[in-house]
Amino acid sequence: MVTSVELDREVTIYTTHSHDYMALQNAWAKVAGNHSAGEDIVIGVVDTGIYPDHPSFAATDGVKPYGPHPTFKGVCRTDPRVPNGFCNGKIVGAQVFFESSKASGIVNATDPDVNSPLDGNGHGTHCAGTAAGNYGVPVVVNGANYGLASGTAPRARLAVYKALASDGKGRSSDLIAAVDQAVADGVHVLSLSLGPNAANVGSVTFTDTFEIACLGALKAGVYVVHAAGNTGPGTSTISSWSPWLTSVGASTMDRTYPNRLYTGDGKTVSGQGLAPPTPGTQNYPLIRAVDAKLTSTSFVNTDFDCADPTVLNKKQIQGKILVCMWNGVPSFMGESGTLSRVAAQAMGAVGVVLVTMQTYDEPHSPSTFDFQDFPGISIWGAKAMESFVTYLQTANAPTGRIGGGTTAEYTGLPPVVAPFSSRGPDFYYGLDQPSATDQPVADVLKPTIVAPGVDIWSAWSPLSTSDKLSIFKGEKFCMISGTSMATPHMAGVAALVRQAHPDWTPSMIASALATTAIPLDSLDNPLIAYDEDLDQFGQKIKQIKRPGNAFDFGGGFVDAATAIDPGLVFDATYGDYIKFLCTIKDLTPALVKAVTSQDCPANPGLASDLNLPSITIGTLAKTRVVPRMVKNVGPLETYTAVINSKNADVDITVDPPTFTIAPGATQLITFTLKAVKNAVYVNQTSFGRIYLTGNLGHVVKIPVSVTYRQV
Known part of the structure; x- marks a missing residue:
């Protein structure tokens, strides 16, 4: 039966130390240890598929093999490129959902990518590994060992539902079909690191077909965790709206990969860069990109002089360290680190320095890690930047060497809400250009909670065709950031809670997670959130930190061990959520029935009556x-x-x-x-x-x- 009609939209995708940072050992101890944590809980991951031939998804965790799951009803597709199959006990289901995309001609119906669960992007593999990868798997990238990776619920099973192609895109109708199938198969937890970037204009957010599909999952007893979105830090940038969804924001951790540039005047300039050192112990000439420009050319991007290496003189740069200057808006999400590395390598440089000509005191991920296999460092702190630029401008023949930054350091600092993490307040109606005063604010707190989502190591598909992450091509692990990375952390924690309390409803699990989250630091101050100063035209001036609030981090930073023993919980039934929908002024009883097949009560009360935590x-x-x-x-x-x-x-x-x-x-x-x-x-x-x-x-x-x- 057709319950509603909605435009079929495009949807997109939005570990080692994170588990120590979340104190997961304390939670694992409450469910019989790390080799039992998540036992027999099935986490459904709707994403870009999975790369099954990976130690994070092996048929044994090194202590005991995975047998057949006692209740799960899912199936496994086959692919001649995967001779051993997708399912092995750890992975219990692998299916594909592209019927709408095929019918509309968006994808080639014969393309192997849309006919196999095999992951050609990496995002789905990363999320699966974060949620439930095997315990204690060595993370080796470019020959360097970065420690041991473990899933948040390392003994949980994985059911994979591929609804996004290798470009990370798909259709909402295919996504909904995947969610419905996961529910029918019997998953316990659904991890959804995807979704639309904005609300449908002129529609109630809670009746978005995807949100309603997730309400159906809750009705069936499935706990659903959803990425809050990566369009922060602006007001009401949240793209996970409904109260039956646990909407997860992203936070930093206390791990850094510091790097150092040793200059010819005997000084040390601090920065970051997950990269090897320049060869040997000698200094190399430093040359600014602006001083190596071909005379007959001009920079395509005046804010970034290494955006196009074709305008640079290779003879002047070869054998030297190229210095790139970034002077745009304070965001590195434009892959400036990668572009700097590409330019330096193309010009035959021995290393690259990326200088951020901005007045903020923290790096933006992921630029810190875009150098990877090439000597590089990003210098972003105001003092370090000023010191280095002064040396470049005053030295007759500036030289330096890059020390290398593959060794982690730990600051012990509390989490900070990431700059990209989408923010509240929540809203119930999509406007074309909402303002702070006319946005129809909902009586629902969003985001719900935050978890580690910055610089997360996890499993990766060596088949990834992602241009943005080309430095990890052929690798089995990758470090990336996003609320997509925070979400599977929460899915894994939910699996631990479900394991400890198999009779709890999804709303009880959500309550336990939210009411035990940590909103304050050790000095009882609110967690800090990244934000941006804007000029009178709404343009970004600089990045700032400020005390956070519930619209930044919801209940706070996840506390897995305490969530298993919360004391009190707030429960809400499917009928309670129907009553909630009936309170929304732009939803008539007929519309509610059209999307849910349920009648509104005569007196549904107020939206704030919903029994939320x-x-x-x-x-x-x-x-x-x-x-x-x-x-x-x-x-x-x-x-x-x-x-x-x-x-x-x-x-x-x-x-x-x-x-x-x-x-x-x-x-x-x-x-x-x-x-x-x-x-x-x-x-x-x-x-x-x-x-x-x-x-x-x-x-x-x-x-x-x-x-x-x-x-």
Whole structure:
């Protein structure tokens, strides 16, 4: 039966230390250790396929082999290029979904890429390895060993649903078919590192066909984790909207790969670059690209002088270290590191230095790692940049050597929300050009949570044809960044929670993850978020750091071990989500029934009544009463509500302020939020947090975000 009609859109794809950084050993210990973590949980990965002949997906983890799965019903496609097959016990399903793309002529129906689960991109393999790769697999790239990789749930099984081609693109209808099949096959967790980059203009976000397919997955008992998107840090850039989705943002870790440039005046310039040193111990002449330009040419990109090596004089550069200057907007996502390396190699240079002529104090990934197999360093700090540029301009014959940056260092710093990670607030209606005041803000907190998503090592397909990651061509591991990388971390954590509590609903799992997340650093300050200063025309001036809030990181940074024992959880049924849809003003009961086949109740209540582990009110004019029902999944315990809000424009009361709850029992809690009318706060959001603190040590954290608007 056709339930709704929607434009078939294009969708796209959006580890070693990350598991130490997440303290996964503590979580694994709660499920019988790393060689049992995730046992028999099936994680479905809808993506670009998988490269099965990989140690991360071997039929044994080195301790015990994988036998047949007792309940999973999926099938495995075949491919003559994969003589041993795709499935081996670790991988339990491998299917392909391109029927819509074939019918529309977007892809060649006879192309092997769209008829096989084999991964010609690498993205799907990377996500699968992050979620459930085998424990303790050596990461070797270009002959260098970068440690041991492990999936977040290393004993979980993998079911692969290829719906994106080797170019990383596909159609939403094929994606939905893959989700539906995964549910029918019996996956426990769905990891979705893909989706549209923006909402459909003129449509309610929650009724997007993909979002509704995920609601169907929840109805079937499948927990769905979805990438928040990579279009941050702007307001309401989130592209994962519905409350039944765990929308994952990306954070940094504390690992760096520092590199150093030793200059001829005896100084050391700090930078980064996952690259080997220049040959030997001698210095080499340094030459700026601007000084090696052919006289009859001009730079194509005035912000980046190494964008086109054809305008450079090879005779002047050969045997020297090429210095490239980047002076564009503060973003390296244009692959400037790769372009610098390509230019230097084409000109016969022995190394390359990429200097960022901007005033920010942190590097942008992935430029740090674009040199890889060629001596290179990026210099981005203001002091380092000024020191090096001064030397170049004043020395008669500047020289230097690159020290090499393949050894990791660990700072111990807390996570920072990545600059590309999409932000809230969530919205329920797609506008063509929304502004801060007319965006229809939803009573749903997005993103839900953040996890490591910057510079993540994981499995890779040596068949990858990705131009952006050509430095990893032929390799079996790759380091990349994105909310796509954060998402399978969360899928793996969800698998651990599901393993520990097989009777929990998807909403209970989501609650456990959200209310135990870490929103503060060790000094009780909010986690930091990258942002951008804009000029009067909305153009980026520089990158900055600022204290983050719930629209940056949701509940906070994932805490896997605590999520297994959260104390209290907030549950919501499929019917509760239907009632939620019925509260949206742009959705009539007829439209809700068209997309869900369910009738709206006579009185669905308010959107903020949905039993979420957070409180978000997009428009608070006077007073809002917000009910929440908690269930005790721990021992008999007494909880006391503590309100943490530094803003004086919203008063919060909790009833009851203290309660004792037995194992398995439920407790209704009423939160009353009252706006303190102050014109200063019109259309501004206040953030706070409510702690339900148990006398046995459980702490349930409820993020609160309220926007006061005059109505």
